[in-house]
Amino acid sequence: MVKLVNMKKVVSLALGVALTVSLTACGSGTKNDNVGNTSLSGKIVIDGSSTVYPVTSAVAEEFQIEQPGVEVSVALSGTGGGMKKFTAGEIDICDASRKIKPEEAEAAKAKGIEFVEFEIAYDGISVVVNKDNTWAHSITVDELNKIWGKDSKVKTWKEVNPAWPDEPIKLYGPGTDSGTFEFFTEMINKKAKESRTDYTPSEDDNVLVQGIAGDKDAMGYFGFAYYEENQDSLKVLKIDSGKGPIEPTAKTIKDKTYSPLSRPLFIYVNKDKLNQSPVKDFVKFYLDNAEQLTQEVGYIPLESYDSEKAKLK
Amino acid sequence: MNQIKYRKMKNSIFHGVIFCVTLIGIVVLVILLADIIMRGVPFLTKHFFTNFPSRFPKKAGILPGIYGSVYIILLTILIAVPIGLGTAVYLEEYAKNNRFTKFIKINISNLSGTPSIVYGLLGLTVFVRTLGLGKSILAGALTMSLVVLPIVIVSSQEAIKAVPQYLRHGSYALGATKWQTIRKIVIPAALPGIFTGVILSVSRALGETAPLIMVGAATYVSKLPEGLNSIFTALPLQIYYWMGLPKEQFKDLAAAGIIVLLGILLTTNAIAIVLRNKYQKSIE
Numbered sequence: 001m002v003k004l005v006n007m008k009k010v011v012s013l014a015l016g017v018a019l020t021v022s023l024t025a026c027g028s029g030t031k032n033d034n035v036g037n038t039s040l041s042g043k044i045v046i047d048g049s050s051t052v053y054p055v056t057s058a059v060a061e062e063f064q065i066e067q068p069g070v071e072v073s074v075a076l077s078g079t080g081g082g083m084k085k086f087t088a089g090e091i092d093i094c095d096a097s098r099k100i101k102p103e104e105a106e107a108a109k110a111k112g113i114e115f116v117e118f119e120i121a122y123d124g125i126s127v128v129v130n131k132d133n134t135w136a137h138s139i140t141v142d143e144l145n146k147i148w149g150k151d152s153k154v155k156t157w158k159e160v161n162p163a164w165p166d167e168p169i170k171l172y173g174p175g176t177d178s179g180t181f182e183f184f185t186e187m188i189n190k191k192a193k194e195s196r197t198d199y200t201p202s203e204d205d206n207v208l209v210q211g212i213a214g215d216k217d218a219m220g221y222f223g224f225a226y227y228e229e230n231q232d233s234l235k236v237l238k239i240d241s242g243k244g245p246i247e248p249t250a251k252t253i254k255d256k257t258y259s260p261l262s263r264p265l266f267i268y269v270n271k272d273k274l275n276q277s278p279v280k281d282f283v284k285f286y287l288d289n290a291e292q293l294t295q296e297v298g299y300i301p302l303e304s305y306d307s308e309k310a311k312l313k
Numbered sequence: 314m315n316q317i318k319y320r321k322m323k324n325s326i327f328h329g330v331i332f333c334v335t336l337i338g339i340v341v342l343v344i345l346l347a348d349i350i351m352r353g354v355p356f357l358t359k360h361f362f363t364n365f366p367s368r369f370p371k372k373a374g375i376l377p378g379i380y381g382s383v384y385i386i387l388l389t390i391l392i393a394v395p396i397g398l399g400t401a402v403y404l405e406e407y408a409k410n411n412r413f414t415k416f417i418k419i420n421i422s423n424l425s426g427t428p429s430i431v432y433g434l435l436g437l438t439v440f441v442r443t444l445g446l447g448k449s450i451l452a453g454a455l456t457m458s459l460v461v462l463p464i465v466i467v468s469s470q471e472a473i474k475a476v477p478q479y480l481r482h483g484s485y486a487l488g489a490t491k492w493q494t495i496r497k498i499v500i501p502a503a504l505p506g507i508f509t510g511v512i513l514s515v516s517r518a519l520g521e522t523a524p525l526i527m528v529g530a531a532t533y534v535s536k537l538p539e540g541l542n543s544i545f546t547a548l549p550l551q552i553y554y555w556m557g558l559p560k561e562q563f564k565d566l567a568a569a570g571i572i573v574l575l576g577i578l579l580t581t582n583a584i585a586i587v588l589r590n591k592y593q594k595s596i597e
Contacts (some may be wrong), residue, residue: 045448047531053532064535073534167588
């Protein structure tokens with residue numbers, strides 16, 4: 001009996017040792033796949049859209065606290081510039097305020113580069129007017145097209161809508177290199193980059209904010225964050241795409257009822273890199289924290305990041 | 314009599330006009346500086362100099378930008394001054410005064426007016442891609458050297474040209490060779506003018522943004538540069554980015570960044586001016 005107990009002890013001890021050894025072996029084998037527990041090293045090179053930059057740099061800032069050994073750099077040469085480097089294999093992740101273009105995907109394929117697209121947030125392009133504008137409250141997509149169309153000759157508010165006063169209309173918008181411009185023209189004028197050109201352009205959205213805030217007859221458009229930050233000096237127009245006027249808010253942008261000017265923001269990740277540390281850990285960290293960080297920098301998070309996280313597997 | 318009065322009046326009017334013209338420049342500068350200082354100074358805390366950029370204005374710092382910019386200007390001086398000075402000495406002292414030399418001189422002058430983004434493109438193709446330096450400090454500094462090289466060459470040329478001929482003749486008369494004369498007489502006498510070129514180059518290199526963006530300098534880096542191959546950011550990039558953000562506080566942060574940039578610029582220039590004055594005295 002005594003002997004038996006001893007035997008039991010020995011067996012359980014042996015089992016325990018065996019288990020510990022195998023677990024340790026397992027642990028060291030999967031070390032690189034662990035997030036948070038181990039300290040990682042390596043480089044992550046990111047470039048692309050200046051719209052997405054605030055989110056990505058916020059993620060990088062937080063990731064740094066968790067993984068100080070990894071060198072993360074984020075540049076902002078625009079979606080187009082970033083894509084050129086991404087499809088040439090020079091960077092790991094490309095921030096993009098639009099979907100990858102067929103010719104860019106083609107270029108990546110020619111170089112043998114595969115990629116994965118992640119949606120990370122929404123932005124609602126807001127059409128704003130001066131605070132003292134008492135007549136305009138909502139505007140239809142057709143009216144916007146009438147104003148901003150390529151051959152538009154609209155000079156007064158009355159020409160857009162007979163109910164509005166016979167006052168001149170002064171237009172402000174982003175420069176032609178901007179992703180906001182590209183998206184707005186595609187949605188409103190049905191062709192990207194096609195727009196009337198006799199408006200006051202600026203690459204700096206703060207300049208547009210100031211221009212519209214100081215001009216009673218002004219109208220312009222830019223990202224939701226710039227409206228949100230300047231609500232006191234601007235008035236936002238509700239957009240009517242046939243289903244009644246909808247104001248851009250976190251909710252309407254997120255559930256896409258604010259249509260057609262609600263746009264998704266993306267990151268494109270090199271697939272080879274995504275399968276390895278540290279890019280894999282960074283992207284996982286990105287999706288885990290996107291909900292909070294996107295809001296902190298003025299964007300609207302996705303309803304759920306589950307479908308994006310599923311792409312990691 | 315009338316004629317004299319008329320001429321005197323014309324004289325004083327012109328005096329007034331150029332005074333006003335001078336004033337415009339100064340007033341604008343004073344307003345700009347006052348605005349920047351008022352906005353920026355409250356943000357010039359200790360952690361602004363020791364922190365990395367952040368999405369929270371209160372926590373944000375500019376340390377990587379300072380590192381990047383200082384690295385870039387030091388390397389640029391190290392690369393551009395020897396090459397520029399060598400070129401100037403060759404063109405002024407050795408090259409025959411023929412059409413070809415004239416052609417080169419005209420081209421160098423023209424290059425100093427070339428938009429810096431062109432150099433950025435060149436840097437991207439040659440240093441980053443062809444030579445495989447990547448988005449490194451070295452590639453950035455080499456590109457920046459190209460930007461400032463014409464300034465260094467032209468100002469060194471002018472300085473060498475201004476060295477009185479009798480100094481050279483005196484040296485030759487004592488049996489010195491051409492190289493000895495250049496090394497012991499011409500270059501020391503031209504040094505003040507050469508330093509002026511260096512001051513101008515530093516100012517240019519510190520403020521340029523476009524070529525660095527082309528070469529692939531980042532705006533956010535998580536680590537300080539560790540060597541010539543490190544990726545980097547620079548002060549103007551950080552300032553430009555902060556300026557464009559929707560939150561008002563970031564514009565004040567940008568103003569604080571501008572003060573730091575001005576501080577570095579004035580410090581490096583002060584060093585160059587002190588050196589210049591020292592050599593000026595020793596020549597006299």
